[in-house]
Amino acid sequence: MAKRILITGSNGLLGQKLVALLRTQPEIEVVASSRGANKLATLYPDVRFVPLDVTDAAQVTQVLSDVNPSHLIHTAAMTNVDECELNRAACWQQNVTAVENLVAVCEVLAVHLIHVSTDFVFSGNAGPLAEDALPAPVNYYGESKMAAEQVVQVATCPWSIVRTVLVYGVAHDYGRTNIVLWVRDSLRAHTPIKVVDDQLRTPTLAEDLAQGCWLVAQQNATGIFHISGDELLTPYDMALRVADFFGLDKQLITKVNSDTFTQPARRPPRTGFIISKARRILGYQPHSFEEGMRLLAQQLGEIQQTG
Known part of the structure; x- marks a missing residue:
């Protein structure tokens, strides 16, 4: 069945990789959205773009009603950990209020919401971690992402949470490094x-994370999935x-x-993911760290x- 997939945060590293991947899939219509001007306009002029500030409830309602997606992959977030600690109101608005706005409309329209989360919902006392590990964040960014997960988990629309770890890759016209x-x-x-x-992590190639999100959408898989590399x-x-x-x-x-x-x-201190559930259910296969660097190069x- 044909799918129409709306991506939030399409100017970001993951957002760009998702647009690049999904526009090549048969029977998929991808709609990109971001708060700023479309950075992908010259790269992918064939991809529909709609401006969207996910913290604006009225705009969320208008855009989702207009686009009427089957799936929404929510990548937009405030992810600078220190900035979140220092600017807590902005962090909460972008990471939690935005998710409340999206969930409210996804419930009405029966949109499958795929929410991207983080290993920073965990304390770091033990790792690598499976999906059923108990969140216990040690910073405000982690607290905001845990709160967002809790909003998603009680949603009445189909939902998935894709957690990831230390994403790296290259993107077009992108100011942040990794x-x-x-x-x-x-x-x-x-x-x-x-x-x-x-500190211990399972670094994640941005292309692998995009592939994981796509596998979730493709298979209409619901629940929580850990998507990362497999080298600690x-x-x-x-x-x-x-x-x-x-x-x-x-x-x-x-x-x-x-x-x-x-x-x-x-x-x-110690996170990293056990990705056996994603391998088993989704058929997810990450690149090795060396393969990731080769692709980046x-x-x-x-x-x-x-x-």
Whole structure:
């Protein structure tokens, strides 16, 4: 059956990867939406775009009623962890109020809501984590995302929650960096960097996360799914691998503890996901970290430099 899928936050890293993936699928009509101007207009002129501020309840009602999607993949969020700690009202509005707005309309229109969440809903005392682990966030970003999950879980429309971990990749006209690009760019500039070795994550290629969201929509799967890579690594491990992959100087990387940095928000020390449910139910298969870096390098037109 044909599906019409509305994406919120289409200018973001995941949003861009979803638009790129879904526009190539047969019998799928993808509609992109974002609060700002459409960054993908020149890349994908064939994709319909509608402006949407998800914190504006009236606009949410108008746009969803007009588009009438079968599925909504909600990627828009305030994700800068320290900014969320410092600007709590804005964080709550963008991460919780927005979800309340979307749920209210999805219930009326019977839209399948696919909500993207995070490993930061967990305390980080134990990992990797399965879907039934109990949330216990240690920062305000995590609190807001947990509250949003609770809103989704009592919705009367079909719903799915896709949690993910430390997403990396490259996007068009995108100001934010991620661990792979930050390490590569720093070492290329011969800038010494300090990288923590007391946190554990399962880093996630943005394309894999988009694929996971698409598999959920394609199969009308409901419930909670953990979608990430399957290699449990510290950021220091990742930095060494980035240096090796791009042929850069590992001597510039210093191993440190989290308490080296003064950050407004605490980080959960150990997360990472067990992805066996997504493999079994959805057929999800992530790239390895090396394969992810190779894809990233290809997209940047640099693969010839890395063998």
